[in-house]
Amino acid sequence: MKIIVTGGAGFIGSHIVDLLAERGDQVVVIDNLSSGKKEQVHPDARLVQMDITDPGLVDLFEKEKPEALIHQAAQIHVNTSVENPILDANINIVGSVNILEACRKTGVRKIVYASSAAVYGNPDYLPLDEKHPVAPLSGYGISKHTVEHYLEVYSRLYGLNYTVLRYANVYGLRQDPRGEGGVVSILVDKYLNREPFTVFGDGEQTRDYIYVEDVAKANLAALTAGDGEILNIGTGVRTSLNQVLELFDEIASYQNNKLTGPDRPGDIKHSYFDNQKACSTLNWQPEYTLKEGLSKTYEYYQNKYRKIDKKM
Known part of the structure; x- marks a missing residue:
């Protein structure tokens, strides 16, 4: 399978790329290297240094013709989203919509999207399951949740398949x-x-602290399972x-x-988190x-x- 991984030179993304490359997938990494590092990209993957807000993204997708995309690239700091909400929204929302447009125009089959526990805000009850009300306390949580809505709309309008993974503390x-x-x-x-x-x-x-390799394995499982689902990725x-x-x-x-x-x-x-839905839907379990x-x-x-x- 040919897969694009955005943010694939970063912390979580590079572990996902490792697993994909090791099982024989063709992997293209898109990363602007603002926080990712070239040396973290698996030697069998190809790195394209590009920002996800770049209008030329669709041309890259046309050239590569990926079957699936794992979207890890993001502005990840809550403090930054409070101090510079325009930057946060531009990367996390506008950049993600740019990716969705590239996927729509080039026939990408499936998107796996990295969301966050930050969408829930202060818990009304514990453990947090996927039915818990969403009430983010920061621009970061808002931007992550907004893209979840875009995914649902793109699925309904254009048939673009997706799975949302809400991460605990990785x-x-x-x-x-x-x-x-x-x-x-x-x-x-x-x-x-x-x-x-x-x-x-x-x-x-x-x-809820979860080891990065367990998160990477959940992403690989979501490439072929969990269509249209929102799943909590944590240890429980x-x-x-x-x-x-x-x-x-x-x-x-x-x-x-x-x-x-x-x-x-x-x-x-x-x-x-309550992670039972993710475990059953993805046939996945945190191992560490x-x-x-x-x-x-x-x-x-x-x-x-x-x-x-x-x-x-």
Whole structure:
């Protein structure tokens, strides 16, 4: 199968590309490299450096004639969406509609779209299932949800098939620990540099942490299943920040000298998914426990930091 992966040089996208290339698919990566890295693209995939808002996108699709598309490219930071909502909307909404138009005009059979738990906002009940009301608290959540509506409309008007995957808190290899990453990537950096990590509030806030390889496998499964569905991609396990810190202490054999800070206004206290619909629809199960995933992630960055230190 010939597949285009937008954002395929990035954190999650590059893992998806790896799996596709390893099973023998023809893969074309579209990435503007604003956060993705060339060296993360599998050698058997072809990288096209292009922005998803580029009007020339349809010409690329005409040339490549992909059967399917996995759409990972996005502005991913909540803070950026609040500070610069026009940028967020231009990338996440206008860029996605540009992709949909290219798909419509070139006969793409299926789109797998990366959405987010951010569409739900403050939970009315837990665990969050796909029937939970949508009430995003940021421009990022709004932009992610808006594209879900576009997908439904394009399916109804033009027969363009799709599956929406709403991600929980994804962590793992290639997530930038020195950038504006998730809490796990920030913790990796703090533990490796023996720097204190600041816990805001009591540390009992909970999330659903899912390893990146499990997310990549869900994307591959969605290429041939889950047509027209919205699916929560998480572990279904609620884990507190304090529990994550305990695991890091154990994995790193080092007790972090943690600092404490006040609760951050607007932070959601508890959030985790009901993933049963995704499991049954995609015939998929998350395989990594949190300890296994954190151990692989920590070891990866430990080796990477050692190589950086040797060069210096």
